[in-house]
Amino acid sequence: MSNTNQVPTFEETSSGSDDDEVIVATTNDTVNEDKVANEEEPEDTKPKKSATKSVTIDEDKKYDIETGGKSRHDNEMVALRSAASATKPNRTKPFIVLVAICAALGGLIFGYDIAGAGATFVMDGFRLHFGWDCAEGDTACVPASQDEIDRDQGVINGLFGAGATVGAVATPWVFDRFGRKRSLFTSSWIFIFGAAIQGGAVNMSMMWAGRVFSGYGIGGLSMCVPVYISEIAPEHVRGALATLWQLAITSGILVASAGNIGLKEVEWGWRVSYAGNILFALILIGSLFFMPESPRWLAAKDRSEELTSVMKKIRYDDELDREMTKLVYEVEEEKERGTASWPEIFSKENKMRYRLFLGIGLQAMQQLAGINAIMFYAPRILETYFSADAAVYGTFVLNGVNFCSTFITVYLIDRVGRVKLLVSGGVIMLISLVANSVLAAQDQSQEIGYGVITFCCLFIIGFAYSWGPVVWVVCSELFSLRERGKATGLTTMTNWLMTTIVGAVFPVASSASLAGCFAFFAGVIFVGIWVVWFFEAETSNKTISEVDEAYAEHKPKLRRTDF
Secondary structure (H helix, E strand, C coil), X not given: CCCCCECXXXXXXXXXXXXXXXXXXXXXXXXXXXXXXXXXXXXXHCCCEEEEEEEECECCCCCCCCCCCCCHHHHHHHHXXXXXXXXXXXXXXXXXXXXXXXXCHHHHHHHHHHHHHHHHHHCHHHHHHCCCCCCCCCCCCCCCCHHHHHHHHHHHHHHHHHHHHHHHHHHHHHHHHHCHHHHHHHHHHHHHXXXXXXXXXXXXXXXXXHHHHHHHHHHHHHHHHHHHHHHHCCHHHHHHHHCHHHHHHHHHHHHHHHHHHHHCCCCCHHHHHHHCCHHHHHHHHHHCCCCCXXXXXXXXXXXXXXXXXXXXXXXXXXXXXXXXXXXXHHHHHHHHCCCCCHHHHCCCHHHHHHHHHHHHHHHHHHHHCCHHHHHHCHHHHHXXXXXXXXXXXXXXXXXHHHHHHHHHHHHHHHHHCHHHHHHHHHHHHHHHHHHHXXXXXXXXXXXXXXXXXXXHHHHHHHHHCCCCHHHHHHHHHCCCHHHHHHHHHHHHHXXXXXXXXXXXXXXXXXXXXXXXXXXXXXXXHHHHHHHHHHHCCCCCCCCHHHHHHHHHHCCCCCCCCCC
16 A cells, blocks of 8 residues: 555544544644544533544645654654554454454474474384394394484485575565565465475485475475464464464464374384374465465555555454554655665664574573473384383373464453563473473483473473463564564574574484583573573564654653563
8 A cells, every 4th residue: 555645534422522533643642532623512501422533644634743853754653553553343354353364273283293304213114114123033134223324314404404494584574575475486386385295205315415405495384374373463362373373383383293102003104203294274365365465464465455455354444444544654754765785684773683683592591491302203202211102192191282282372462462471481491491401410210201291391381371372472562574584584483593503413412412412401591591581572462663762751760660
């Protein structure tokens, strides 16, 4: 929608006169709704019933008051937000929820891979196929050494993360140039290609190649899906809908974990563990035919007819004018500054450097706190204390806890905010990791194993309602439109880079000292708690412009007034 001098009029209901009251936006920081264009009637002549009030903002109006240094555009935005806030309804079209669920299938694909691939390491069919073990009675076979097995496991996980890192960096180009839907479409097909190679792998080299391609696709999806959901969602449910990404991940983990119980008994079951999520990728591709393009991207590209059509699908009729006016103003303001260059991404203007490094730090600590090491290698960790079959069942229990705990976030994130969830969840994770570090240093026994499972469950609860979903939500709303593609690509790349490092190093490190790994993870989340406390501004229920203001005004303090 192109910028015009006359911004669309929208209506709100209030008590007052039957006559329409026209409010002209002045250069005050707030709109004084008592000032009207026509002189008010005496109080006793006014009917006591509801009336319709139209709020119109006209760029051609002469301002009556000094601006105090603010531009005409800035004051019109303040006026628009102030006038709209009185009538902003907390309604969400069911279509938006459906679209967010379909987009979140990208997370389900990722989650399936975490649980599916990790469990294959204890499946007899997989171990025999790749020479880790020998078939009973095969005297000519020489099984792989533990060092070779550790190397193969590290490379399988590491190459997936490396591919995802590249995908997260490369996807923003498609994301900004061709739109969010094409990014989802391209990433899904690349994943399918890689998953098919893995499912049909005849040797370890073929498996490694498939891991790179499937990782690339997942990296692209992880960069695009949270942002896409946040751009179609109203502010009052943006956090809840954005957490569907993490909820979908936990759903995929649970589905694959349940499937592994039966697949481990089948010689070729490991192939389904790697390629079964092709089905979900195809469903996502099919869903793209009815999913709308991001309205914010359409506004940025001046595709007004498509923007109007999309907004009619995702907003109620009485919200349409107000939402489109606000969206166009915000996008036009960003377009006036032009497309952000890479140096601008790291500049101090609008606290971009501060926000970028905060996002990078949060994504790095999310992974270095050990969640993927625990989830991906859960069967291996539990096999230290129990049998291979018991390890698979124990992993299913952990994944069930992970899935259920994510619903806490869906309910609370827009009610209590981002900061409280990150801090409280971080404390739970810290306690659990310290306890597991102590337990893992003891002599191995089933009793110690039960303790490890218990504190792993507690750790997963803390992560699943806080650092798992909330970090993705924060990073999806951290940047304005002109910086969003590049900056979100960097934060997502960081997540995958850390995933690669942890995945490649953990098999060797855990063999050397599982207790040391838990202690390292505890140290990371300890730092993370204080980073959030000092540097993260609360962004729940805020528009993009209000998020900018929140970071501009935020100053690190030992005592937070919003906590």
